[in-house]
Ligand SMILES: CC(=O)N[C@H]1[C@@H](OP(=O)(O)OP(=O)(O)OC[C@H]2O[C@@H](n3ccc(=O)[nH]c3=O)[C@H](O)[C@@H]2O)O[C@H](CO)[C@@H](O)[C@@H]1O[C@H](C)C(=O)N[C@@H](C)C(=O)N[C@H](CCC(=O)O)C(=O)O
């Protein structure tokens with residue numbers, strides 16, 4: 001029951017905690033104000049700051065509470081609550097200063113608190129002093145995978161590592177489930193400070209487009225950044241693909257990163273190369289694409305993909321990634337070249353990997369096989385875009401002598417324009433399709449399913465189609481239809497431990513549901 005919070009109305013999954021330094025050092029507020037040349041009101045005498053937060057829900061005594069103009073309210077309206085919780089001052093914009101003027105807290109004024117947050121948090125937490133090696137990965141698909149693979153290889157090279165991803169944050173052996181893909185800047189710098197306490201030497205950070213648009217990695221200089229690919233997603237946040245692409249680009253500029261590695265597997269990669277102002281090297285898995293590093297698939301098995309990575313000066317390495325699909329080899333190769341760009345010798349990487357027969361990494365909910373020796377193979381995956389479906393279905397089909405059954409739904413209150421294409425790609429690549437619900441949030445799940453069905457009917461290939469709600473029933477339907485030799489791909493939920501139903505985080509694990517469905521069907 002430790003991951004579950006009960007209240008009178010609902011059972012909700014616990015919101016994971018923010019990782020902060022255990023022994024923060026106090027910094028004088030007057031020092032901060034003079035360092036950044038800021039205007040203030042109220043007395044700063046003797047005020048010491050030990051942390052920074054954007055949210056009263058995460059507040060610690062000694063915090064500088066930062067009031068941002070949010071989508072629903074102005075953070076400054078919680079200034080009194082922040083003071084009661086032990087905040088020592090508020091940093092906000094002029095509108096926020098007006099709102100917070102009677103809170104009794106000293107006010108530090110900036111034009112844009114979000115834009116100031118990264119540098120100020122870095123100063124408070126001293127996180128940019130002697131930083132670890134920092135790797136940042138962006139792109140539509142593969143960010144989490146590249147980050148876990150980077151972390152795995154760095155561990156094999158003997159380093160104490162850290163990870164910030166959609167699924168989890170890691171500090172050495174400590175694991176905490178994530179909230180956002182990329183945490184807010186105040187949380188990011190707190191995380192880096194905590195990592196320093198644990199002697200972390202290298203950190204893999206997943207950087208979403210939203211993070212770049214919302215200043216979440218400000219105050220960080222990445223040693224190497226990587227670009228995986230760009231395809232249709234997040235067009236609820238961005239007007240079109242051009243705008244979505246433009247949101248990713250700042251990561252490849254000198255104020256954020258020293259070097260970059262860009263995959264040319266989607267044509268957007270070439271655009272990153274042209275528009276970046278840092279030294280970049282290129283990589284490709286696609287035959288015929290002219291890149292400095294080339295990945296060639298050598299062998300594909302149900303438990304691994306073996307590939308050769310060849311680069312400049314006749315350097316090459318052959319290794320295995322413990323995952324299926326060319327895209328996972330592409331992710332692993334990108335991670336290796338990012339390490340080379342950070343100064344690791346390819347030969348040393350090869351030797352370290354050889355000791356375990358390849359890359360040693362566990363990626364929760366990324367084409368994760370949850371079935372046993374007998375019965376259908378069941379994979380739970382985090383794919384929630386047409387391109388992710390395409391690649392994952394192709395990988396699963398390679399190891400499926402029988403029929404491919406796909407179970408999926410779509411996010412409510414997120415990019416609705418991709419739903420038709422998700423339905424079409426899913427239908428094209430499967431023999432049986434079970435359309436179900438994912439996180440409906442505040443949308444009507446039946447209307448989401450209707451659009452997915454319409455998309456499925458647009459496909460050139462028409463599988464047997466079932467519409468089953470909720471997903472607990474859908475996976476049981478899929479298992480009941482499956483035979484030995486068939487595969488079930490359940491795309492969407494991946495590692496997640498809850499479903500968002502009308503704003504309530506209902507505890508839920510697709511991996512556990514799938515295992516239960518198999519057991520009930522006698523396939524345990
Ligand atoms: C849409 C969006 O960006 N929302 C972010 C925003 O919340 P908001 O604007 O709705 O905040 P609000 O409710 O108006 O409140 C204003 C401020 O008052 C604070 N507050 C509010 C209430 C209270 O009691 N006390 C309090 O302190 C809030 O923390 C906030 O700072 O500011 C919050 C920081 O305080 C963020 O956590 C929150 O991210 C939400 C959770 C979110 O879902 N963001 C999405 C868009 C996102 O970033 N997604 C990407 C996905 C990437 C991928 O899939 O590849 C990601 O990186 O995770």
Ligand SMILES: Nc1ncnc2c1ncn2[C@@H]1O[C@H](COP(=O)(O)OP(=O)(O)OP(=O)(O)O)[C@@H](O)[C@H]1O
Pocket residue numbers: 139140141142143144145146166181206208228229327328330331365366367381382383384387388389391392
């Ligand atoms: N290089 C790739 N190319 C295309 N699809 C991929 C690639 N890597 C992973 N995928 C697909 O995308 C899904 C999500 O992978 P991953 O979590 O690594 O991506 P992500 O960029 O972190 O996604 P998100 O932004 O949602 O966190 C996988 O489960 C798989 O279906």
